[in-house]
Amino acid sequence: MASQTLTVLLVEDNPLYARLIQRLLGRSEHPAFDVVAVGTLAKAVERLTLGAVDVVLLDLMLPDSSALDTFFRIRAHAAETPIIVQTALDDVTLASRAVEGGAQDYLLKDRINGASLLRSIHYAVERARARGAEWHSAMFHLAQQQFLKAAYIAGLDDNIRQRLLFPERSQIAALPFKRDQGNQVETVFAYRVQHVLTMGPTKGGIRYHPDVDLGEVAALAMWMTWKCALTNLPYGGAKGGVRVDPTTLSPAELERLTRRYTSEFIGIIGPDKDVPAPDMGTDAQVMAWIMDTYSQHVGYSVPSVVTGKPIVLGGSLGRNEATGRGLVYLIEHACRSLGFALNGATAVVQGFGNVGSHAATFLAESGAKVIAVSDVATALYNPQGLPIDKLRDYVREHRLLADCPYGEAISNRELLELECDVLAPCALQNQITAENAGKLKCRILAEGANGPTTLEADEILKERGVVLLPDILANAGGVVVSYFEWVQGLQNLMWPLEEINERMRNILTDAMTRTQRRAEADKLDMRTAAMIEALNRVGSANLLRGLFP
Numbered sequence: 001m002a003s004q005t006l007t008v009l010l011v012e013d014n015p016l017y018a019r020l021i022q023r024l025l026g027r028s029e030h031p032a033f034d035v036v037a038v039g040t041l042a043k044a045v046e047r048l049t050l051g052a053v054d055v056v057l058l059d060l061m062l063p064d065s066s067a068l069d070t071f072f073r074i075r076a077h078a079a080e081t082p083i084i085v086q087t088a089l090d091d092v093t094l095a096s097r098a099v100e101g102g103a104q105d106y107l108l109k110d111r112i113n114g115a116s117l118l119r120s121i122h123y124a125v126e127r128a129r130a131r132g133a134e135w136h137s138a139m140f141h142l143a144q145q146q147f148l149k150a151a152y153i154a155g156l157d158d159n160i161r162q163r164l165l166f167p168e169r170s171q172i173a174a175l176p177f178k179r180d181q182g183n184q185v186e187t188v189f190a191y192r193v194q195h196v197l198t199m200g201p202t203k204g205g206i207r208y209h210p211d212v213d214l215g216e217v218a219a220l221a222m223w224m225t226w227k228c229a230l231t232n233l234p235y236g237g238a239k240g241g242v243r244v245d246p247t248t249l250s251p252a253e254l255e256r257l258t259r260r261y262t263s264e265f266i267g268i269i270g271p272d273k274d275v276p277a278p279d280m281g282t283d284a285q286v287m288a289w290i291m292d293t294y295s296q297h298v299g300y301s302v303p304s305v306v307t308g309k310p311i312v313l314g315g316s317l318g319r320n321e322a323t324g325r326g327l328v329y330l331i332e333h334a335c336r337s338l339g340f341a342l343n344g345a346t347a348v349v350q351g352f353g354n355v356g357s358h359a360a361t362f363l364a365e366s367g368a369k370v371i372a373v374s375d376v377a378t379a380l381y382n383p384q385g386l387p388i389d390k391l392r393d394y395v396r397e398h399r400l401l402a403d404c405p406y407g408e409a410i411s412n413r414e415l416l417e418l419e420c421d422v423l424a425p426c427a428l429q430n431q432i433t434a435e436n437a438g439k440l441k442c443r444i445l446a447e448g449a450n451g452p453t454t455l456e457a458d459e460i461l462k463e464r465g466v467v468l469l470p471d472i473l474a475n476a477g478g479v480v481v482s483y484f485e486w487v488q489g490l491q492n493l494m495w496p497l498e499e500i501n502e503r504m505r506n507i508l509t510d511a512m513t514r515t516q517r518r519a520e521a522d523k524l525d526m527r528t529a530a531m532i533e534a535l536n537r538v539g540s541a542n543l544l545r546g547l548f549p
């Protein structure tokens with residue numbers, strides 16, 4: 001960017017202000033700016049259709065358009081061009097809507113100076129470029145927009161905001177492994193992303209799924225940072241992934257793939273560096289292979305290099321079911337806050353893997369009537385309540401819920417719209433969107449999965465009074481008990497299950513209480529409140545450590 005000329009489309013009807021911006025940008029040589037100034041929306045659209053605009057500086061109040069309308073109409077004509085809003089309207093709701101809608105920044109006119117304007121343009125252009133390259137991903141976009149919204153409301157230090165918007169370290173490998181047949185070698189893309197290295201070692205699962213890409217792994221790493229910070233764990237966030245469908249691999253292929261993954265990333269993982277755990281498509285067996293490969297490499301057993309291991313290898317009691325159990329602890333808490341008991345309430349669970357099946361089990365044990373569950377193949381509905389133990393036996397035998405006789409088969413879409421007290425999406429991202437958020441009929445939405453709800457849906461749910469337990473809080477039970485496993489491993493301790501569950505409940509309840517208090521005091525939705533709790537902690541750690549050199 002240093003030696004080039006950037007074309008800035010300045011959309012501003014106040015000629016004095018337009019001249020001021022032109023003067024500020026005119027002083028810059030690296031980069032130099034070619035400023036095209038227009039005073040109306042119509043003129044701006046006309047110029048955008050000619051192309052070759054690097055960034056739009058947009059006033060929201062124009063003679064032919066006002067407020068967010070202006071923003072969205074410009075965006076419709078420049079979907080890939082970064083837009084920086086510069087306005088006299090000091091309005092948090094407007095700012096967060098603009099950021100949610102894709103604005104790169106929201107600058108208040110009376111606070112703009114040459115340096116802040118240049119910085120804002122620099123980052124907007126760089127981000128747009130990076131996103132167009134490796135980071136292009138709806139999930140990463142969602143994670144960044146959630147962060148930007150919370151950072152704006154919290155007034156997070158500008159240097160830290162820019163630092164946290166992308167992960168600190170990302171490694172990609174084109175990873176070969178032998179198939180069972182003949183001499184065939186498969187090469188797949190594999191990732192490990194460490195978002196924040198400030199808080200201690202990094203921590204986060206490894207996902208095997210055909211849709212995995214750098215952006216998805218980066219989003220999950222970012223959410224891990226907030227999850228660990230919200231629960232006061234001494235970790236930064238990380239995540240790993242392999243773009244592969246594990247259900248098409250034999251156990252031997254899965255093992256070779258996992259061992260190769262470990263050796264590719266061996267330089268950046270370790271008990272004091274970065275500690276992987278299971279996520280979608282991986283399990284305790286995969287963690288055992290990682291632990292063994294790492295241990296072979298260093299020459300002695302290192303159980304603490306992973307969590308979520310089998311118990312005999314130093315795994316913790318309660319880790320396997322921790323995410324589902326923690327989710328249900330928080331659901332119970334939310335029910336109490338709303339003045340009803342979970343015992344007797346109705347619940348719907350999307351996804352019947354690790355998180356979903358355990359959540360359904362603990363919901364049923366708490367006396368809730370689980371009226372529907374689903375997996376990738378089908379959804380099952382029974383208004384009298386499903387026999388969760390029998391469903392788990394069925395899935396152990398048949399792998400999927402398809403043709404299971406204990407309920408009526410419905411679609412996953414219908415499942416989300418069932419009338420219930422608690423809806424727990426525990427499958428995958430991007431399930432509750434602007435399209436279906438208005439049709440949900442639950443009182444509590446408890447996000448067992450990561451990123452199941454879009455920002456537009458958040459707004460709709462807030463307006464409709466649905467109580468949200470956001471993913472970074474609701475599914476944090478897994479990383480909390482992973483932390484316990486790591487601590488026990490480093491100190492050769494063995495805590496009983498009751499102690500583990502009690503400690504987890506205390507940590508989650510404390511995080512939820514702080515989130516609720518902040519949400520009430522500052523009139524925020526629960527996601528933004530939880531994010532602010534988390535990013536204040538990360539922000540102050542960054543400031544205290546300072547910047548090397």
Ligand code: NAD
Pocket residue numbers: 278279280281282323350351352353354355356374375376377412426427428429448449450451475476478479
């Ligand atoms: P898993 O692989 O064990 O289970 C995923 C489940 O989702 C399966 O039942 C699968 O059939 C179902 N599914 C897949 N595609 C679906 C679709 N299109 N519609 C409905 N169901 C579908 O994975 P998991 O470990 O239970 O993880 C689920 C979610 O929870 C992920 O978002 C993961 O990141 C998150 N999470 C997991 C943990 C953990 O400890 N495992 C911790 C925190 C968050």
